[in-house]
Amino acid sequence: MKFGKEELLKLYVNLVRTRAFDRAAVKWLATGKLLSFYHPAEGGEAPGVGGTTFLRKDDVISPHLRGHGLPHMIGKGADPKYYLAEHCGRSTGAGNGLGGIHAALDEWGMYGGSGTLGSCFPLSAGWGLAAKKNGRGQVVVCFFGDGTSNRGTWHEAANMAAVWKLPIVWVCENNGVAQYMPIKDAYPLEDLANMASAYGMPSAVVDGQDVVAVAEAVMAAVEMARAGEGPSFIECKTARFSAHGIGNPDKVHGKDRTPEEIAKLRERDPVVLFRTSLLEKGVLTPADVERIDQDAVDEVAATEKFIDESPFPDDPSILDKALYAE
Ligand SMILES: Cc1ncc(C[n+]2csc(CCOP(=O)(O)OP(=O)(O)O)c2C)c(N)n1
Numbered sequence: 125m126k127f128g129k130e131e132l133l134k135l136y137v138n139l140v141r142t143r144a145f146d147r148a149a150v151k152w153l154a155t156g157k158l159l160s161f162y163h164p165a166e167g168g169e170a171p172g173v174g175g176t177t178f179l180r181k182d183d184v185i186s187p188h189l190r191g192h193g194l195p196h197m198i199g200k201g202a203d204p205k206y207y208l209a210e211h212c213g214r215s216t217g218a219g220n221g222l223g224g225i226h227a228a229l230d231e232w233g234m235y236g237g238s239g240t241l242g243s244c245f246p247l248s249a250g251w252g253l254a255a256k257k258n259g260r261g262q263v264v265v266c267f268f269g270d271g272t273s274n275r276g277t278w279h280e281a282a283n284m285a286a287v288w289k290l291p292i293v294w295v296c297e298n299n300g301v302a303q304y305m306p307i308k309d310a311y312p313l314e315d316l317a318n319m320a321s322a323y324g325m326p327s328a329v330v331d332g333q334d335v336v337a338v339a340e341a342v343m344a345a346v347e348m349a350r351a352g353e354g355p356s357f358i359e360c361k362t363a364r365f366s367a368h369g370i371g372n373p374d375k376v377h378g379k380d381r382t383p384e385e386i387a388k389l390r391e392r393d394p395v396v397l398f399r400t401s402l403l404e405k406g407v408l409t410p411a412d413v414e415r416i417d418q419d420a421v422d423e424v425a426a427t428e429k430f431i432d433e434s435p436f437p438d439d440p441s442i443l444d445k446a447l448y449a450e
Contacts, residue, residue: 165191242275271302332360
């Protein structure tokens with residue numbers, strides 16, 4: 125897939141919106157509006173945005189935990205307000221305020237997940253099998269972190285997907301560290317993409333801070349999957365600028381990450397890199413940059429208002445509907 129001006133702008137707008145919503149989520153957690161916890165996406169937004177912006181609405185996505193799916197749902201085109209209202213426990217949320225961070229947006233091919241990392245692999249294999257059987261050309265894109273790739277479920281699902289030629293693209297968001305463990309202590313080779321060859325899957329390693337590189341690689345794999353050629357693996361080398369989760373220490377192997385380390389990571393901020401490149405190419409003007417930033421600020425403000433005006437669920441009978449099928 126070749127990207128013209130319209131596609132590049134779409135990617136940029138989605139990246140900026142993701143950054144704005146992710147920062148809002150961090151703020152809302154601090155003020156108690158957002159419930160439970162939050163794992164910021166800042167620094168690692170490009171795999172989720174690049175890997176979803178050009179998918180079909182009926183394609184299935186299994187978002188990575190970072191940003192709790194915001195980069196992925198924004199890329200796919202879903203309005204994040206229903207998901208965020210859910211995360212804030214409001215009855216207008218995607219799960220009537222009962223699902224919290226595990227909100228599903230079924231209209232957008234997001235069928236929910238689990239707090240158990242690695243459950244995304246067999247679920248994606250199942251969605252892939254359903255897609256293959258229904259013959260509508262749907263593709264499943266499963267996003268996961270480097271730490272998550274250590275689950276045994278990955279190997280079971282990868283093998284099944286390869287043997288049955290399921291239409292799945294595995295997208296690893298490799299930010300180099302799981303909660304506190306560097307990936308180099310958990311996998312013997314430089315690239316996790318090496319795991320794909322064990323199952324005969326094509327793979328690519330891309331700069332995960334370059335949203336265009338991610339989109340090109342994922343869409344090439346999506347086209348192959350749609351054509352019946354089976355699964356592929358894309359590894360995006362990315363970063364996280366914050367601690368693992370809000371309130372967690374920013375440690376790797378018991379040692380604090382230093383301000384210098386973080387500053388080095390921030391030199392490759394995916395939003396800044398893409399903005400600079402688009403300004404240089406004349407795809408964006410400084411006035412466009414300002415307008416797109418302001419639009420994102422306005423959208424976040426409108427979402428916050430929607431959440432603030434939404435009641436908490438107060439009728440216990442909704443639990444019956446949530447638990448039992450009629
Ligand atoms: C099976 C399981 N083990 C541990 C956890 C706790 N946990 C949540 S996120 C996380 C780190 C995941 O690392 P990675 O997949 O690399 O994603 P990243 O946080 O780096 O984006 C851990 C250990 C969990 N939710 N599920």
